[in-house]
Amino acid sequence: MSNELQKFTDPGLPAHVHRKADSDPKAAKAAEKQVAILFLLSAIGTVMLIGSYIFVKSNKFIYLPILGDTNLQQLLLGVGMAMSLFFIGMGAVHWAKTLMSDTEVIAQRHEMRSEPEDRTDFVETVKEQAALANLGRRTLIKRSLGLSLGLIGLSPLILLRDLGPLPKNQLATTDWAKGTRLLTDPGDRPIKPSDLEVGSVAQVLPALPTGTERTLENIGKDAVLLIRLRPEDFQLSPERLSWTHEGIIAFSKICSHMGCAVALYEQQTKHLLCPCHQSTFDVTRAAKVIFGPAARPLPQLAITVDAEGYLVAQQPFTEPVGPSFWERSS
Amino acid sequence: MSAKNRIASGVAGYVDDRTGAAKWLKKNLTKVFPDHWSFMLGEIALYSFIILLLSGTFLTFWFDPSQREVIYNGSYAPLSHVTMSASYASTLHISFDVRGGLLMRQIHHWAALIFMAAIVAHLLRVFFTGAFRKPREFNWLIGVGLVTLGIVEGFLGYSLPDDLLSGTGIRIAEAILQAIPVVGSYLSFFAFGGAFPGHVFIPRIYTVHVLLLPGIFLALITIHLMLVWYQKHTQYPGPGRTEQNVVGYPLMPVYMAKAGGFFFIVFGVTAFLGGVASINPIWLYGPYTPGQISAGSQPDWYMGWLDGLVRMSPPIETHAFGHTISWNILLPGLILPGILFTGMALYPFIESWITGDKREHHLLDRPRNVPNRTALGAMSLTFMMISLINGGNDIIATHFHLTINGIMWFTRIGLIVVPPIAFVITKRICLSLQRADRELVLHGKETGRLVMLPHGEFVEVHEPISAQKAWTLTQHLQPEALMVEGADENGVRNPAGLKGKIRARISKANAEQVAAPTLTEFKELEGGHH
Numbered sequence: 001m002s003n004e005l006q007k008f009t010d011p012g013l014p015a016h017v018h019r020k021a022d023s024d025p026k027a028a029k030a031a032e033k034q035v036a037i038l039f040l041l042s043a044i045g046t047v048m049l050i051g052s053y054i055f056v057k058s059n060k061f062i063y064l065p066i067l068g069d070t071n072l073q074q075l076l077l078g079v080g081m082a083m084s085l086f087f088i089g090m091g092a093v094h095w096a097k098t099l100m101s102d103t104e105v106i107a108q109r110h111e112m113r114s115e116p117e118d119r120t121d122f123v124e125t126v127k128e129q130a131a132l133a134n135l136g137r138r139t140l141i142k143r144s145l146g147l148s149l150g151l152i153g154l155s156p157l158i159l160l161r162d163l164g165p166l167p168k169n170q171l172a173t174t175d176w177a178k179g180t181r182l183l184t185d186p187g188d189r190p191i192k193p194s195d196l197e198v199g200s201v202a203q204v205l206p207a208l209p210t211g212t213e214r215t216l217e218n219i220g221k222d223a224v225l226l227i228r229l230r231p232e233d234f235q236l237s238p239e240r241l242s243w244t245h246e247g248i249i250a251f252s253k254i255c256s257h258m259g260c261a262v263a264l265y266e267q268q269t270k271h272l273l274c275p276c277h278q279s280t281f282d283v284t285r286a287a288k289v290i291f292g293p294a295a296r297p298l299p300q301l302a303i304t305v306d307a308e309g310y311l312v313a314q315q316p317f318t319e320p321v322g323p324s325f326w327e328r329s330s
Numbered sequence: 331m332s333a334k335n336r337i338a339s340g341v342a343g344y345v346d347d348r349t350g351a352a353k354w355l356k357k358n359l360t361k362v363f364p365d366h367w368s369f370m371l372g373e374i375a376l377y378s379f380i381i382l383l384l385s386g387t388f389l390t391f392w393f394d395p396s397q398r399e400v401i402y403n404g405s406y407a408p409l410s411h412v413t414m415s416a417s418y419a420s421t422l423h424i425s426f427d428v429r430g431g432l433l434m435r436q437i438h439h440w441a442a443l444i445f446m447a448a449i450v451a452h453l454l455r456v457f458f459t460g461a462f463r464k465p466r467e468f469n470w471l472i473g474v475g476l477v478t479l480g481i482v483e484g485f486l487g488y489s490l491p492d493d494l495l496s497g498t499g500i501r502i503a504e505a506i507l508q509a510i511p512v513v514g515s516y517l518s519f520f521a522f523g524g525a526f527p528g529h530v531f532i533p534r535i536y537t538v539h540v541l542l543l544p545g546i547f548l549a550l551i552t553i554h555l556m557l558v559w560y561q562k563h564t565q566y567p568g569p570g571r572t573e574q575n576v577v578g579y580p581l582m583p584v585y586m587a588k589a590g591g592f593f594f595i596v597f598g599v600t601a602f603l604g605g606v607a608s609i610n611p612i613w614l615y616g617p618y619t620p621g622q623i624s625a626g627s628q629p630d631w632y633m634g635w636l637d638g639l640v641r642m643s644p645p646i647e648t649h650a651f652g653h654t655i656s657w658n659i660l661l662p663g664l665i666l667p668g669i670l671f672t673g674m675a676l677y678p679f680i681e682s683w684i685t686g687d688k689r690e691h692h693l694l695d696r697p698r699n700v701p702n703r704t705a706l707g708a709m710s711l712t713f714m715m716i717s718l719i720n721g722g723n724d725i726i727a728t729h730f731h732l733t734i735n736g737i738m739w740f741t742r743i744g745l746i747v748v749p750p751i752a753f754v755i756t757k758r759i760c761l762s763l764q765r766a767d768r769e770l771v772l773h774g775k776e777t778g779r780l781v782m783l784p785h786g787e788f789v790e791v792h793e794p795i796s797a798q799k800a801w802t803l804t805q806h807l808q809p810e811a812l813m814v815e816g817a818d819e820n821g822v823r824n825p826a827g828l829k830g831k832i833r834a835r836i837s838k839a840n841a842e843q844v845a846a847p848t849l850t851e852f853k854e855l856e857g858g859h860h
Contacts, residue, residue: 005848008771008804011797013570013577058429059405067606074432078605081433086598092591100584107362107576109562109692112465163520170525171508171515185621203621217525220501220620253621258505258640258659259526260498261623275625276502277641278724278734291735293640293658295647323505324647325515328654 013104021098031098038091045083052076171327172320174206174221176301181207182226182250182311185219190310193246196228201265203253206313221321223253223261224301226311229270233284240286243302243314250301251287252321255279257294259323272298296324363585364565364578368459371452373589377596378445379551385438386540392428394420395490395536397529406613414492414617417532421491421612436604442484443609444600446632449477457677457707459694461564463687467678469557472550474675479543479550481632486539488610488630492532495610497618498627500531502640509659527620567693567805569798576692626724635714638721639666642742670710684836686812698767699806701760702840708756709749716744757842764844767803770795771847772855804846811841 020027056073064070114122135142181190182204196202204224208214231247243249251272255262260276265283271290272281279292287298299321302314320328346352363369396416402409404419406426424431453473456462462470485503489496504526508518523530562576571577579585615624629637639662646657673680681703682688697704719726720741727734774792782788795803812834 006850006853008797008800008847008849008852010572010801010805011569014798053429058427067608071432073429075605077430078433078436078601082598082602082605084598085594085601089591089594089596089598092587092594096584096587096591100587102579102584104577105360105362105580106570107562109574109576111690112561160520164523164528164530165519167515167519170519205621216527216618216620220526223621258502259620260501260627261621263623264625275623275627275724276498277637278738279645289645292738293643293645293662295645295656295658323508323659324654324656325508325518326511326513326653326655327515328649329652330649330654 013106016103019098019102022102028099031094035091035095035099038087038094042084042087042091045080045085045087047080049077049080049084052080167327171322171325174317174321175208175218176206176222176224176313176316178313178315179306180313181306182224182303182313183207185223191226192309193228193248193305193311196226196248198228198230198247199267200228202226204250204311220259221254224250225253225262225265225272226250226303227265227270227272227283229284233270235285237286240300243300245303245305245311248303248311249283250303251281251283251298252301252317253298254322255294256289256296256298256321257292257323262298358559359582360580361559362562362576362578362580364563364571364576366566368455369563370592371448371455373592374448374596375445375452376551376555377593378441378448378600379547380593381441381597381600382438382445383544385434385441386544388434389424389431389438390540392420392424392431393417393490395533397492397527397532409613409616412617415532417490417492418612418617421493425613433601433604436608437600439488439609440603440607441600442487443630443632444596446477446480446484446630449473449480450632453477454707454711458697458704459564459566460691460700460703461694462678463691464678464682465561465690466557466564469554469561470678471675472554472557474671476547476550476554478671479546481636483539483543483547484630485633486535486543490532490536490539491610491612492618493612494615494618494622494624495612495627497527497620498623499629499633500618501526501620502637506659506663509656509663511653511655511660527618562692564692564694567696568802571693573690573692626728628722628725631718634721635717636663636667636721638717638719638723638741639663641723642717642720642738642745644742674710684812684833684840685809686837687809693805695806698760698763699808699843701757701764701842704760705753705757709753712749712752713745716741716748761842761844764846768844768847771800771803772852800852804848806846808843808846809841812837 021031022028052073056076058071058073060072061069062072062075064075067075113119130136183189183206184191185203185205188205190207191202191204202225204226205214205219206222206224208218226248227250228246228248231244233247234241234244234249236244251262253261253263255274255276257274257277257279260274262272262274262279262281264273264275265271266273270283272283272287273279274292274294277293279294280290281287281294281298282290286300289295289297299317299319301317303311304314306312319330342352394416398416399413400416400419402412402414402419402422404410404423404427406422409422421435424435426432456470456473485499489500489503504518504522507521508514510517518526521531521534522528523534563578565571565576565578579588616622628634640659643658643662646661648655648657695703697707720738723734723737723741726732727737774794777791777793779791780788781791
């Protein structure tokens with residue numbers, strides 16, 4: 001089309017419509033009263049807050065529908081505080097909406113960029129300042145300054161070195177060794193095969209050398225889950241079968257994905273489920289991953305019984321437990 | 331002059347003698363701010379931040395950020411004589427033995443949830459209305475920085491009590507750190523001062539949570555607001571509103587009263603939620619120990635999408651040359667979020683490259699008038715929602731009697747398939763809405779009045795819309811597709827190359843519009859009717 005299409009034109013700001021309170025003194029008075037009532041409600045809220053702080057016992061619980069057992073003082077403090085704040089706000093907004101001027105105002109905008117001469121002047125100034133500092137000619141200064149500024153970034157790295165020790169082989173080792181007794185957790189008692197019924201689960205920790213106190217760091221890599229099945233339930237390689245004892249199989253409880261405790265055991269399916277990301281491991285097949293994001297089975301601990309009939313480890317874990325890390329080889 | 335006036339002018343004079351503030355204030359007290367409900371979203375974020383500072387300061391008076399082991403002997407009987415960390419014990423103390431302590435904890439946590447929700451809603455408003463366009467790209471970048479830091483700050487905050495749930499969250503964070511190739515084990519040992527969980531992590535993140543990050547927040551928020559002030563607020567299109575003006579109310583008194591009042595309203599609502607709706611009842615979880623866990627472990631909502639991605643990740647690890655790379659952690663935990671947030675940060679620059687538009691924009695877009703951008707936003711939101719659904723797959727499974735495996739597979743496939751569908755549908759909806767606008771402007775609105783014409787035909791009477799409305803629906807600019815130099819039919823190789831071709835292709839898709847109705851067309855139709 002050769003002739004230009006004519007666009008709609010801007011009719012400009014519509015005429016201002018006055019509110020009732022602008023012209024009617026009665027309406028204005030009513031609005032004033034409403035604002036005052038809102039502010040008074042706020043004051044009542046504060047009184048309620050102070051009253052419940054002083055007069056309500058802090059251990060008193062009441063039963064409320066939906067909320068259940070609720071601490072009365074915390075509830076009243078909350079509601080009082082909510083009232084005192086909310087109604088100040090409502091009062092101010094109502095005041096602004098009904099009584100303050102609601103005439104729209106127009107202000108002009110200006111483009112963000114500076115005037116061209118200001119830009120040129122700026123560049124000139126920077127050049128002059130740079131010339132005064134001799135930056136262009138003194139290359140030695142420039143280069144040495146660059147070197148020192150570059151190196152200065154290293155000092156925080158150096159100074160942060162003592163945040164922690166080097167990992168060494170700590171991620172790859174646990175406290176389990178040949179002959180280490182399995183102790184119940186909680187309880188710290190040695191455990192016999194007869195203590196576990198078929199289908200039951202128990203959490204165990206290794207017996208530590210006497211005088212060593214168990215820390216959370218120990219538990220974080222030592223926690224082991226014992227599960228007792230009927231021996232015929234297993235579908236294991238002969239080697240892995242020899243790691244079980246009378247149907248009792250032991251796995252690291254620390255998830256091979258991100259280290260959560262793999263604590264949910266489904267007795268019917270004989271699956272272990274990690275509640276964090278739902279990785280699912282089949283106990284009968286050496287904790288093979290059958291679902292979820294975990295890429296490796298839970299490491300199996302070889303167990304047997306000692307001369308007194310208590311369950312012990314045959315050997316340490318044959319691979320690192322817990323989540324993967326760079327130095328891990330398999 | 332009354333005594334009151336004399337004192338007031340005395341004080342004002344004293345201050346102005348030393349600061350010269352009168353000139354600046356005179357100009358800025360009447361500064362004009364446009365009014366729209368969606369401009370409150372950023373305000374809610376700002377006010378929640380102030381509530382977080384206030385309630386957080388209260389909590390620091392009693393909280394003991396230490397992993398030193400203590401034996402609990404406070405008034406919460408079920409945990410009496412249990413060994414736990416001092417940070418967990420002091421959180422119990424705040425909850426049960428400080429009057430108003432539980433309320434403050436709840437307010438702090440609620441304010442954090444609202445803070446993040448308001449930031450995200452504000453971000454969506456800014457995105458869908460194109461408020462990030464020139465000259466506001468810096469503020470977009472600051473906003474992306476704030477939302478990223480907000481996620482970190484929130485995570486550190488709910489990790490502090492050292493309960494069983496939050497300790498599990500820290501364990502997962504440790505696994506992500508540990509999975510970083512080459513330096514992972516070292517980073518983990520430096521962060522935790524040795525093997526996980528160690529005794530230094532909570533005190534360290536406490537410093538970051540109450541000092542370092544709030545300081546950065548304050549600085550970024552200040553710059554964010556100064557830029558809004560200096561560049562003047564954007565406004566929605568409408569009669570009398572142009573790229574060269576700003577229409578609204580003056581700061582004093584209307585905006586001051588409304589915004590100030592709104593702060594109290596937000597605080598009041600947060601206090602109410604804190605009073606009646608208990609969240610994160612840490613006393614039910616027990617102290618953290620790495621050997622235990624509670625079923626249904628869930629992060630706060632703004633971490634949910636990330637957890638959902640981790641949950642749906644395929645079980646892939648690479649073992650080679652004696653080293654392990656955990657793609658099942660790196661991909662959902664670092665690489666994908668990194669790509670998403672980088673893309674978000676760069677979006678204003680990408681869009682301006684596609685459209686070739688280097689002009690300043692102070693009038694906001696109606697989302698339907700920019701179908702591609704709106705569709706892209708809908709696509710990203712869909713991606714996030716599907717991830718979020720999977721982040722709660724265990725809860726959803728138990729509530730709706732579904733299998734976790736079913737939800738996981740639904741989201742694994744859905745994450746790839748559904749967002750593009752959302753893009754196409756949204757774009758079509760936008761174009762349909764444009765068509766509806768065009769119809770409305772050219773033919774007027776349906777009145778519901780039927781008239782029988784002399785020859786028996788029934789027609790519905792349409793009423794022309796107001797000039798104001800017609801302007802609002804037609805004022806927007808409709809970009810044309812960019813032409814790439816060097817036409818193909820001449821056999822000349824395109825100087826812009828592949829990059830230029832891609833640009834032209836996207837630009838063409840971006841320019842797909844229903845032509846905005848013009849006055850000429852309107853008059854022609856009007857003439858035809860009479």
